Amino acid sequence: MDADEQRTLVEAAIRSDPVDLEVLRALAIEGFADDQLRRIAWPYLLGSTQLLHQDYSDSIYEHPYWDQVKKDIDRSLNFDRARKDGDATLQASRGSLANIIHAIFSENPDLHYVQGFHDVCSVFFIVCGEHLGHRLSESLSKQHVRDSLRPNLDVVVEVLSLIFPLLKLADQAVHKFLDASKVGSFFALSWVLTWFAHNMKNFDDVVRLYDFFLASHPLMPVYFSVTVILDLKEDILALECEFSVLHGFFQQLPEKIDVAGAIRRCVKLFTQFPPRILRQSVKFDAPDSSPMWVDHIDQLSPQIDKDYKKPSRQRRKRERTLRIGYMIAALIPVALGVLWMKSIHQ
Structure with a gap:
Protein backbone atom coordinates (compact mmCIF):
# COMPACT_ATOMS: atom_id res chain seq x y z
CA MET A 1 0.00 0.00 0.00
CA LEU A 149 10.17 6.46 34.66
CA ARG A 150 9.73 5.31 38.26
CA PRO A 151 12.23 6.14 41.05
CA ASN A 152 14.18 2.96 40.25
CA LEU A 153 14.25 0.16 37.67
CA ASP A 154 12.63 -2.50 39.86
CA VAL A 155 9.48 -2.67 37.74
CA VAL A 156 11.48 -2.71 34.50
CA VAL A 157 13.47 -5.66 35.88
CA GLU A 158 10.14 -7.36 36.63
CA VAL A 159 9.08 -6.74 33.03
CA LEU A 160 12.38 -8.12 31.74
CA SER A 161 11.79 -11.24 33.84
CA LEU A 162 9.01 -12.14 31.40
CA ILE A 163 11.47 -12.71 28.55
CA PHE A 164 12.67 -16.16 29.64
CA PRO A 165 9.21 -17.57 30.46
CA LEU A 166 7.97 -16.38 27.06
CA LEU A 167 11.06 -17.86 25.41
CA LYS A 168 10.38 -21.17 27.15
CA LEU A 169 6.82 -21.18 25.83
CA ALA A 170 8.03 -20.39 22.31
CA ASP A 171 11.22 -22.45 21.94
CA GLN A 172 12.49 -24.72 24.70
CA ALA A 173 15.82 -25.41 22.99
CA VAL A 174 16.84 -21.74 22.90
CA HIS A 175 15.51 -21.23 26.42
CA LYS A 176 17.52 -24.19 27.74
CA PHE A 177 20.72 -22.94 26.07
CA LEU A 178 20.42 -19.36 27.35
CA ASP A 179 19.31 -20.50 30.79
CA ALA A 180 22.38 -22.72 31.06
CA SER A 181 24.62 -19.77 30.19
CA LYS A 182 23.20 -17.73 33.12
CA VAL A 183 23.07 -14.71 30.82
CA GLY A 184 19.76 -13.57 32.30
CA SER A 185 17.55 -11.02 30.57
CA PHE A 186 19.37 -7.81 31.51
CA PHE A 187 21.00 -7.71 28.06
CA ALA A 188 17.59 -6.60 26.73
CA LEU A 189 17.36 -3.57 29.04
CA SER A 190 18.09 -1.01 26.34
CA TRP A 191 15.84 -2.88 23.89
CA VAL A 192 12.85 -2.44 26.17
CA LEU A 193 13.74 0.99 27.63
CA THR A 194 14.29 2.65 24.25
CA TRP A 195 12.05 0.52 22.02
CA PHE A 196 15.26 -0.50 20.19
CA ALA A 197 16.10 3.12 19.29
CA HIS A 198 19.44 2.76 21.08
CA ASN A 199 20.32 -0.50 19.34
CA MET A 200 19.24 -0.15 15.72
CA LYS A 201 21.32 1.93 13.34
CA ASN A 202 18.73 2.21 10.57
CA PHE A 203 16.28 4.98 11.51
CA ASP A 204 13.64 3.68 9.09
CA ASP A 205 13.65 0.41 11.03
CA VAL A 206 13.30 2.32 14.30
CA VAL A 207 10.27 4.36 13.22
CA ARG A 208 8.74 1.22 11.72
CA LEU A 209 8.97 -0.33 15.18
CA TYR A 210 7.53 2.79 16.81
CA ASP A 211 4.52 2.54 14.48
CA PHE A 212 4.06 -1.02 15.71
CA PHE A 213 4.61 -0.38 19.43
CA LEU A 214 2.36 2.70 19.54
CA ALA A 215 -0.49 0.59 18.18
CA SER A 216 0.15 -2.35 20.50
CA HIS A 217 0.02 -3.60 24.07
CA PRO A 218 2.73 -2.06 26.34
CA LEU A 219 4.35 -5.50 26.66
CA MET A 220 4.93 -5.75 22.91
CA PRO A 221 8.62 -4.72 23.18
CA VAL A 222 9.10 -7.84 25.34
CA TYR A 223 7.43 -9.99 22.68
CA PHE A 224 9.56 -8.36 20.00
CA SER A 225 12.70 -8.97 22.07
CA VAL A 226 11.88 -12.68 22.17
CA THR A 227 11.13 -12.61 18.43
CA VAL A 228 14.59 -11.14 17.79
CA ILE A 229 16.17 -13.88 19.92
CA LEU A 230 14.26 -16.57 18.03
CA ASP A 231 15.27 -15.07 14.68
CA LEU A 232 18.90 -15.31 15.81
CA LYS A 233 18.50 -18.90 17.02
CA GLU A 234 20.99 -20.44 14.60
CA ASP A 235 23.69 -17.89 15.48
CA ILE A 236 23.00 -18.19 19.21
CA LEU A 237 23.25 -21.98 19.35
CA ALA A 238 26.57 -21.81 17.46
CA LEU A 239 28.12 -19.69 20.22
CA GLU A 240 29.88 -20.82 23.36
CA CYS A 241 27.31 -21.27 26.12
CA GLU A 242 28.90 -18.68 28.38
CA PHE A 243 27.62 -15.49 30.01
CA SER A 244 30.06 -12.92 28.60
CA VAL A 245 29.95 -14.37 25.08
CA LEU A 246 26.16 -14.22 24.88
CA HIS A 247 25.82 -10.88 26.64
CA GLY A 248 28.30 -9.36 24.18
CA PHE A 249 26.48 -10.95 21.26
CA PHE A 250 23.17 -9.37 22.22
CA GLN A 251 24.73 -5.91 22.54
CA GLN A 252 25.50 -5.83 18.82
CA LEU A 253 22.36 -6.50 16.82
CA PRO A 254 22.85 -7.31 13.13
CA GLU A 255 22.72 -4.21 10.95
CA LYS A 256 20.18 -5.80 8.63
CA ILE A 257 17.12 -7.03 10.47
CA ASP A 258 13.95 -8.04 8.68
CA VAL A 259 11.80 -5.75 10.81
CA ALA A 260 8.60 -6.24 8.79
CA GLY A 261 8.95 -10.01 8.96
CA ALA A 262 9.85 -9.90 12.65
CA ILE A 263 6.73 -7.83 13.37
CA ARG A 264 4.55 -10.44 11.68
CA ARG A 265 6.17 -13.20 13.73
CA CYS A 266 5.86 -11.08 16.86
CA VAL A 267 2.11 -10.61 16.33
CA LYS A 268 1.76 -14.38 15.95
CA LEU A 269 3.70 -14.93 19.18
CA PHE A 270 1.55 -12.36 21.00
CA THR A 271 -1.63 -14.05 19.75
CA GLN A 272 -0.40 -17.48 20.78
CA PHE A 273 0.72 -16.42 24.27
CA PRO A 274 -1.18 -13.25 25.24
CA PRO A 275 -0.16 -11.13 28.25
CA ARG A 276 -2.66 -12.73 30.63
CA ILE A 277 -1.12 -16.17 30.06
CA LEU A 278 2.42 -14.78 30.24
CA ARG A 279 1.81 -12.87 33.48
CA GLN A 280 0.26 -15.94 35.10
CA SER A 281 3.19 -18.14 34.10
CA VAL A 282 5.53 -16.21 36.41
CA LYS A 283 3.18 -14.64 38.97
CA PHE A 284 3.98 -11.20 37.57
CA ASP A 285 4.44 -8.78 40.48
CA ALA A 286 4.27 -5.17 39.27
CA PRO A 287 2.51 -2.23 40.96
CA ASP A 288 -1.20 -1.85 40.34
CA SER A 289 -0.40 1.30 38.34
CA SER A 290 1.78 -0.57 35.86
CA PRO A 291 0.34 -0.39 32.32
CA MET A 292 1.59 -3.96 31.84
CA TRP A 293 -1.59 -5.13 33.61
CA VAL A 294 -3.90 -4.02 30.82
CA ASP A 295 -5.44 -6.64 28.57
CA HIS A 296 -6.06 -4.22 25.70
CA ILE A 297 -4.39 -1.00 24.66
CA ASP A 298 -7.72 0.87 24.97
CA GLN A 299 -7.34 0.59 28.75
CA LEU A 300 -4.28 2.86 28.83
CA SER A 301 -4.72 6.23 30.49
CA PRO A 302 -2.58 9.38 30.87
CA GLN A 303 -3.41 9.26 34.60
CA ILE A 304 -0.04 8.31 36.14
CA ASP A 305 -1.42 6.56 39.25
CA LYS A 306 -4.30 4.74 37.54
CA ASP A 307 -5.07 1.31 39.01
CA TYR A 308 -4.71 -0.99 36.00
CA LYS A 309 -4.81 -4.16 38.05
CA LYS A 310 -8.29 -3.54 39.47
CA PRO A 311 -10.08 -4.45 36.22
CA SER A 312 -7.98 -7.63 36.11
CA ARG A 313 -9.00 -8.49 39.68
CA GLN A 314 -12.63 -7.80 38.85
CA ARG A 315 -12.38 -9.93 35.71
CA ARG A 316 -10.80 -12.80 37.65
CA LYS A 317 -13.54 -12.52 40.29
CA ARG A 318 -16.18 -12.73 37.55
CA GLU A 319 -14.38 -15.71 36.04
CA ARG A 320 -14.26 -17.47 39.43
CA THR A 321 -17.95 -16.74 39.95
CA LEU A 322 -18.73 -18.18 36.53
CA ARG A 323 -16.61 -21.28 37.20
CA ILE A 324 -18.39 -21.85 40.50
CA GLY A 325 -21.71 -21.37 38.74
CA TYR A 326 -20.72 -23.90 36.09
CA MET A 327 -19.63 -26.38 38.78
CA ILE A 328 -22.90 -25.98 40.66
CA ALA A 329 -24.86 -26.33 37.44
CA ALA A 330 -22.93 -29.50 36.63
CA LEU A 331 -23.51 -30.96 40.12
CA ILE A 332 -27.24 -30.29 40.23
CA PRO A 333 -28.18 -33.20 37.91
CA VAL A 334 -25.89 -35.50 39.92
CA ALA A 335 -27.48 -34.41 43.20
CA LEU A 336 -30.96 -34.84 41.78
CA GLY A 337 -30.00 -38.27 40.53
CA VAL A 338 -28.76 -39.29 43.98
CA LEU A 339 -31.96 -38.05 45.61
CA TRP A 340 -34.04 -39.91 43.04
CA MET A 341 -32.09 -43.14 43.63
CA LYS A 342 -32.60 -42.79 47.38
CA SER A 343 -36.33 -42.18 46.90
CA ILE A 344 -36.89 -45.35 44.86
CA HIS A 345 -35.05 -47.50 47.41
CA GLN A 346 -36.99 -46.26 50.38
Whole structure:
Protein backbone atom coordinates (compact mmCIF):
# COMPACT_ATOMS: atom_id res chain seq x y z
CA MET A 1 0.00 0.00 0.00
CA ASP A 2 1.51 3.34 -1.03
CA ALA A 3 1.42 6.65 0.83
CA ASP A 4 -1.60 8.02 -1.04
CA GLU A 5 -3.69 4.92 -0.31
CA GLN A 6 -2.67 5.02 3.35
CA ARG A 7 -3.42 8.73 3.58
CA THR A 8 -6.95 8.15 2.26
CA LEU A 9 -7.56 5.46 4.89
CA VAL A 10 -6.00 7.51 7.70
CA GLU A 11 -8.08 10.58 6.88
CA ALA A 12 -11.25 8.49 6.66
CA ALA A 13 -10.49 6.90 10.04
CA ILE A 14 -9.94 10.31 11.64
CA ARG A 15 -13.17 11.70 10.17
CA SER A 16 -15.14 8.84 11.70
CA ASP A 17 -17.12 9.63 14.83
CA PRO A 18 -15.61 8.33 17.01
CA VAL A 19 -12.18 8.09 15.42
CA ASP A 20 -11.64 4.58 14.07
CA LEU A 21 -8.62 3.60 16.13
CA GLU A 22 -8.75 0.00 14.97
CA VAL A 23 -8.07 1.10 11.39
CA LEU A 24 -5.26 3.42 12.50
CA ARG A 25 -3.72 0.63 14.57
CA ALA A 26 -3.94 -1.82 11.70
CA LEU A 27 -2.20 0.66 9.41
CA ALA A 28 0.45 1.37 12.06
CA ILE A 29 1.17 -2.34 12.48
CA GLU A 30 1.56 -2.59 8.72
CA GLY A 31 3.83 0.49 8.91
CA PHE A 32 3.17 4.04 7.79
CA ALA A 33 4.64 4.98 4.42
CA ASP A 34 6.21 8.28 5.54
CA ASP A 35 6.68 10.70 8.44
CA GLN A 36 3.87 12.95 7.31
CA LEU A 37 1.42 10.13 7.98
CA ARG A 38 3.08 9.52 11.34
CA ARG A 39 2.59 13.16 12.32
CA ILE A 40 -1.11 12.75 11.52
CA ALA A 41 -1.71 9.33 13.07
CA TRP A 42 0.64 9.10 16.08
CA PRO A 43 -1.26 11.72 18.15
CA TYR A 44 -4.46 9.67 17.76
CA LEU A 45 -2.68 6.45 18.68
CA LEU A 46 -1.50 8.13 21.89
CA GLY A 47 -4.78 9.92 22.57
CA SER A 48 -2.91 13.22 22.42
CA THR A 49 -4.76 15.31 19.86
CA GLN A 50 -5.57 18.32 22.05
CA LEU A 51 -3.77 21.40 20.79
CA LEU A 52 -1.52 22.80 23.48
CA HIS A 53 0.14 26.19 23.84
CA GLN A 54 3.23 26.04 21.64
CA ASP A 55 5.64 27.90 23.93
CA TYR A 56 6.36 25.82 27.03
CA SER A 57 9.71 27.49 27.83
CA ASP A 58 8.21 29.22 30.88
CA SER A 59 7.47 25.82 32.42
CA ILE A 60 11.08 24.64 32.24
CA TYR A 61 13.07 24.90 35.44
CA GLU A 62 15.97 23.00 36.97
CA HIS A 63 14.88 19.53 38.10
CA PRO A 64 16.79 16.71 39.85
CA TYR A 65 17.82 15.10 36.55
CA TRP A 66 19.08 18.22 34.80
CA ASP A 67 22.77 17.27 34.77
CA GLN A 68 22.18 13.70 33.60
CA VAL A 69 19.89 14.89 30.82
CA LYS A 70 22.60 17.31 29.67
CA LYS A 71 25.16 14.51 29.51
CA ASP A 72 22.82 12.31 27.49
CA ILE A 73 21.86 15.16 25.16
CA ASP A 74 25.54 15.79 24.38
CA ARG A 75 25.77 12.30 22.85
CA SER A 76 22.29 12.13 21.35
CA LEU A 77 20.83 12.19 17.83
CA ASN A 78 23.29 9.77 16.30
CA PHE A 79 21.02 8.74 13.46
CA ASP A 80 22.11 9.74 9.96
CA ARG A 81 18.87 11.62 9.43
CA ALA A 82 19.64 13.90 12.39
CA ARG A 83 23.25 14.56 11.31
CA LYS A 84 22.83 15.16 7.59
CA ASP A 85 22.72 18.99 7.83
CA GLY A 86 26.00 19.53 9.69
CA ASP A 87 27.16 20.31 13.22
CA ALA A 88 25.38 23.66 13.62
CA THR A 89 22.00 22.11 12.89
CA LEU A 90 22.84 19.13 15.11
CA GLN A 91 23.58 21.42 18.07
CA ALA A 92 20.35 23.34 17.50
CA SER A 93 18.46 20.05 17.35
CA ARG A 94 20.05 18.91 20.59
CA GLY A 95 18.88 22.15 22.18
CA SER A 96 15.32 21.44 21.07
CA LEU A 97 15.54 17.87 22.33
CA ALA A 98 16.78 19.17 25.69
CA ASN A 99 13.75 21.47 25.87
CA ILE A 100 11.42 18.52 25.30
CA ILE A 101 12.95 16.43 28.07
CA HIS A 102 13.41 19.27 30.57
CA ALA A 103 9.79 20.34 30.09
CA ILE A 104 8.51 16.82 30.77
CA PHE A 105 10.40 16.48 34.05
CA SER A 106 9.74 20.05 35.12
CA GLU A 107 5.99 19.63 34.65
CA ASN A 108 5.73 16.07 35.99
CA PRO A 109 7.53 15.64 39.34
CA ASP A 110 6.11 12.10 39.67
CA LEU A 111 8.16 11.02 36.66
CA HIS A 112 11.84 10.12 37.09
CA TYR A 113 14.35 10.31 34.26
CA VAL A 114 16.20 7.20 33.17
CA GLN A 115 19.08 7.01 30.71
CA GLY A 116 17.65 5.92 27.39
CA PHE A 117 14.52 8.06 27.61
CA HIS A 118 16.39 10.63 25.53
CA ASP A 119 16.57 8.02 22.74
CA VAL A 120 12.78 7.67 22.84
CA CYS A 121 12.27 11.45 22.73
CA SER A 122 14.81 11.67 19.87
CA VAL A 123 12.56 9.56 17.65
CA PHE A 124 9.54 11.77 18.29
CA PHE A 125 11.64 14.91 17.76
CA ILE A 126 13.13 13.74 14.45
CA VAL A 127 9.74 12.67 13.10
CA CYS A 128 7.50 15.36 14.58
CA GLY A 129 9.63 18.38 15.46
CA GLU A 130 9.94 20.02 18.86
CA HIS A 131 6.37 20.95 19.81
CA LEU A 132 4.50 17.88 18.63
CA GLY A 133 7.48 15.80 19.70
CA HIS A 134 7.17 17.19 23.21
CA ARG A 135 3.46 16.44 23.39
CA LEU A 136 3.83 12.86 22.19
CA SER A 137 6.89 12.14 24.34
CA GLU A 138 5.04 13.35 27.42
CA SER A 139 1.95 11.32 26.53
CA LEU A 140 4.02 8.17 26.04
CA SER A 141 5.81 8.75 29.36
CA LYS A 142 2.49 8.46 31.19
CA GLN A 143 1.28 5.41 29.31
CA HIS A 144 3.34 2.71 27.54
CA VAL A 145 6.72 3.51 29.17
CA ARG A 146 5.39 4.63 32.57
CA ASP A 147 7.32 1.84 34.33
CA SER A 148 10.64 3.10 32.94
CA LEU A 149 10.17 6.46 34.66
CA ARG A 150 9.73 5.31 38.26
CA PRO A 151 12.23 6.14 41.05
CA ASN A 152 14.18 2.96 40.25
CA LEU A 153 14.25 0.16 37.67
CA ASP A 154 12.63 -2.50 39.86
CA VAL A 155 9.48 -2.67 37.74
CA VAL A 156 11.48 -2.71 34.50
CA VAL A 157 13.47 -5.66 35.88
CA GLU A 158 10.14 -7.36 36.63
CA VAL A 159 9.08 -6.74 33.03
CA LEU A 160 12.38 -8.12 31.74
CA SER A 161 11.79 -11.24 33.84
CA LEU A 162 9.01 -12.14 31.40
CA ILE A 163 11.47 -12.71 28.55
CA PHE A 164 12.67 -16.16 29.64
CA PRO A 165 9.21 -17.57 30.46
CA LEU A 166 7.97 -16.38 27.06
CA LEU A 167 11.06 -17.86 25.41
CA LYS A 168 10.38 -21.17 27.15
CA LEU A 169 6.82 -21.18 25.83
CA ALA A 170 8.03 -20.39 22.31
CA ASP A 171 11.22 -22.45 21.94
CA GLN A 172 12.49 -24.72 24.70
CA ALA A 173 15.82 -25.41 22.99
CA VAL A 174 16.84 -21.74 22.90
CA HIS A 175 15.51 -21.23 26.42
CA LYS A 176 17.52 -24.19 27.74
CA PHE A 177 20.72 -22.94 26.07
CA LEU A 178 20.42 -19.36 27.35
CA ASP A 179 19.31 -20.50 30.79
CA ALA A 180 22.38 -22.72 31.06
CA SER A 181 24.62 -19.77 30.19
CA LYS A 182 23.20 -17.73 33.12
CA VAL A 183 23.07 -14.71 30.82
CA GLY A 184 19.76 -13.57 32.30
CA SER A 185 17.55 -11.02 30.57
CA PHE A 186 19.37 -7.81 31.51
CA PHE A 187 21.00 -7.71 28.06
CA ALA A 188 17.59 -6.60 26.73
CA LEU A 189 17.36 -3.57 29.04
CA SER A 190 18.09 -1.01 26.34
CA TRP A 191 15.84 -2.88 23.89
CA VAL A 192 12.85 -2.44 26.17
CA LEU A 193 13.74 0.99 27.63
CA THR A 194 14.29 2.65 24.25
CA TRP A 195 12.05 0.52 22.02
CA PHE A 196 15.26 -0.50 20.19
CA ALA A 197 16.10 3.12 19.29
CA HIS A 198 19.44 2.76 21.08
CA ASN A 199 20.32 -0.50 19.34
CA MET A 200 19.24 -0.15 15.72
CA LYS A 201 21.32 1.93 13.34
CA ASN A 202 18.73 2.21 10.57
CA PHE A 203 16.28 4.98 11.51
CA ASP A 204 13.64 3.68 9.09
CA ASP A 205 13.65 0.41 11.03
CA VAL A 206 13.30 2.32 14.30
CA VAL A 207 10.27 4.36 13.22
CA ARG A 208 8.74 1.22 11.72
CA LEU A 209 8.97 -0.33 15.18
CA TYR A 210 7.53 2.79 16.81
CA ASP A 211 4.52 2.54 14.48
CA PHE A 212 4.06 -1.02 15.71
CA PHE A 213 4.61 -0.38 19.43
CA LEU A 214 2.36 2.70 19.54
CA ALA A 215 -0.49 0.59 18.18
CA SER A 216 0.15 -2.35 20.50
CA HIS A 217 0.02 -3.60 24.07
CA PRO A 218 2.73 -2.06 26.34
CA LEU A 219 4.35 -5.50 26.66
CA MET A 220 4.93 -5.75 22.91
CA PRO A 221 8.62 -4.72 23.18
CA VAL A 222 9.10 -7.84 25.34
CA TYR A 223 7.43 -9.99 22.68
CA PHE A 224 9.56 -8.36 20.00
CA SER A 225 12.70 -8.97 22.07
CA VAL A 226 11.88 -12.68 22.17
CA THR A 227 11.13 -12.61 18.43
CA VAL A 228 14.59 -11.14 17.79
CA ILE A 229 16.17 -13.88 19.92
CA LEU A 230 14.26 -16.57 18.03
CA ASP A 231 15.27 -15.07 14.68
CA LEU A 232 18.90 -15.31 15.81
CA LYS A 233 18.50 -18.90 17.02
CA GLU A 234 20.99 -20.44 14.60
CA ASP A 235 23.69 -17.89 15.48
CA ILE A 236 23.00 -18.19 19.21
CA LEU A 237 23.25 -21.98 19.35
CA ALA A 238 26.57 -21.81 17.46
CA LEU A 239 28.12 -19.69 20.22
CA GLU A 240 29.88 -20.82 23.36
CA CYS A 241 27.31 -21.27 26.12
CA GLU A 242 28.90 -18.68 28.38
CA PHE A 243 27.62 -15.49 30.01
CA SER A 244 30.06 -12.92 28.60
CA VAL A 245 29.95 -14.37 25.08
CA LEU A 246 26.16 -14.22 24.88
CA HIS A 247 25.82 -10.88 26.64
CA GLY A 248 28.30 -9.36 24.18
CA PHE A 249 26.48 -10.95 21.26
CA PHE A 250 23.17 -9.37 22.22
CA GLN A 251 24.73 -5.91 22.54
CA GLN A 252 25.50 -5.83 18.82
CA LEU A 253 22.36 -6.50 16.82
CA PRO A 254 22.85 -7.31 13.13
CA GLU A 255 22.72 -4.21 10.95
CA LYS A 256 20.18 -5.80 8.63
CA ILE A 257 17.12 -7.03 10.47
CA ASP A 258 13.95 -8.04 8.68
CA VAL A 259 11.80 -5.75 10.81
CA ALA A 260 8.60 -6.24 8.79
CA GLY A 261 8.95 -10.01 8.96
CA ALA A 262 9.85 -9.90 12.65
CA ILE A 263 6.73 -7.83 13.37
CA ARG A 264 4.55 -10.44 11.68
CA ARG A 265 6.17 -13.20 13.73
CA CYS A 266 5.86 -11.08 16.86
CA VAL A 267 2.11 -10.61 16.33
CA LYS A 268 1.76 -14.38 15.95
CA LEU A 269 3.70 -14.93 19.18
CA PHE A 270 1.55 -12.36 21.00
CA THR A 271 -1.63 -14.05 19.75
CA GLN A 272 -0.40 -17.48 20.78
CA PHE A 273 0.72 -16.42 24.27
CA PRO A 274 -1.18 -13.25 25.24
CA PRO A 275 -0.16 -11.13 28.25
CA ARG A 276 -2.66 -12.73 30.63
CA ILE A 277 -1.12 -16.17 30.06
CA LEU A 278 2.42 -14.78 30.24
CA ARG A 279 1.81 -12.87 33.48
CA GLN A 280 0.26 -15.94 35.10
CA SER A 281 3.19 -18.14 34.10
CA VAL A 282 5.53 -16.21 36.41
CA LYS A 283 3.18 -14.64 38.97
CA PHE A 284 3.98 -11.20 37.57
CA ASP A 285 4.44 -8.78 40.48
CA ALA A 286 4.27 -5.17 39.27
CA PRO A 287 2.51 -2.23 40.96
CA ASP A 288 -1.20 -1.85 40.34
CA SER A 289 -0.40 1.30 38.34
CA SER A 290 1.78 -0.57 35.86
CA PRO A 291 0.34 -0.39 32.32
CA MET A 292 1.59 -3.96 31.84
CA TRP A 293 -1.59 -5.13 33.61
CA VAL A 294 -3.90 -4.02 30.82
CA ASP A 295 -5.44 -6.64 28.57
CA HIS A 296 -6.06 -4.22 25.70
CA ILE A 297 -4.39 -1.00 24.66
CA ASP A 298 -7.72 0.87 24.97
CA GLN A 299 -7.34 0.59 28.75
CA LEU A 300 -4.28 2.86 28.83
CA SER A 301 -4.72 6.23 30.49
CA PRO A 302 -2.58 9.38 30.87
CA GLN A 303 -3.41 9.26 34.60
CA ILE A 304 -0.04 8.31 36.14
CA ASP A 305 -1.42 6.56 39.25
CA LYS A 306 -4.30 4.74 37.54
CA ASP A 307 -5.07 1.31 39.01
CA TYR A 308 -4.71 -0.99 36.00
CA LYS A 309 -4.81 -4.16 38.05
CA LYS A 310 -8.29 -3.54 39.47
CA PRO A 311 -10.08 -4.45 36.22
CA SER A 312 -7.98 -7.63 36.11
CA ARG A 313 -9.00 -8.49 39.68
CA GLN A 314 -12.63 -7.80 38.85
CA ARG A 315 -12.38 -9.93 35.71
CA ARG A 316 -10.80 -12.80 37.65
CA LYS A 317 -13.54 -12.52 40.29
CA ARG A 318 -16.18 -12.73 37.55
CA GLU A 319 -14.38 -15.71 36.04
CA ARG A 320 -14.26 -17.47 39.43
CA THR A 321 -17.95 -16.74 39.95
CA LEU A 322 -18.73 -18.18 36.53
CA ARG A 323 -16.61 -21.28 37.20
CA ILE A 324 -18.39 -21.85 40.50
CA GLY A 325 -21.71 -21.37 38.74
CA TYR A 326 -20.72 -23.90 36.09
CA MET A 327 -19.63 -26.38 38.78
CA ILE A 328 -22.90 -25.98 40.66
CA ALA A 329 -24.86 -26.33 37.44
CA ALA A 330 -22.93 -29.50 36.63
CA LEU A 331 -23.51 -30.96 40.12
CA ILE A 332 -27.24 -30.29 40.23
CA PRO A 333 -28.18 -33.20 37.91
CA VAL A 334 -25.89 -35.50 39.92
CA ALA A 335 -27.48 -34.41 43.20
CA LEU A 336 -30.96 -34.84 41.78
CA GLY A 337 -30.00 -38.27 40.53
CA VAL A 338 -28.76 -39.29 43.98
CA LEU A 339 -31.96 -38.05 45.61
CA TRP A 340 -34.04 -39.91 43.04
CA MET A 341 -32.09 -43.14 43.63
CA LYS A 342 -32.60 -42.79 47.38
CA SER A 343 -36.33 -42.18 46.90
CA ILE A 344 -36.89 -45.35 44.86
CA HIS A 345 -35.05 -47.50 47.41
CA GLN A 346 -36.99 -46.26 50.38
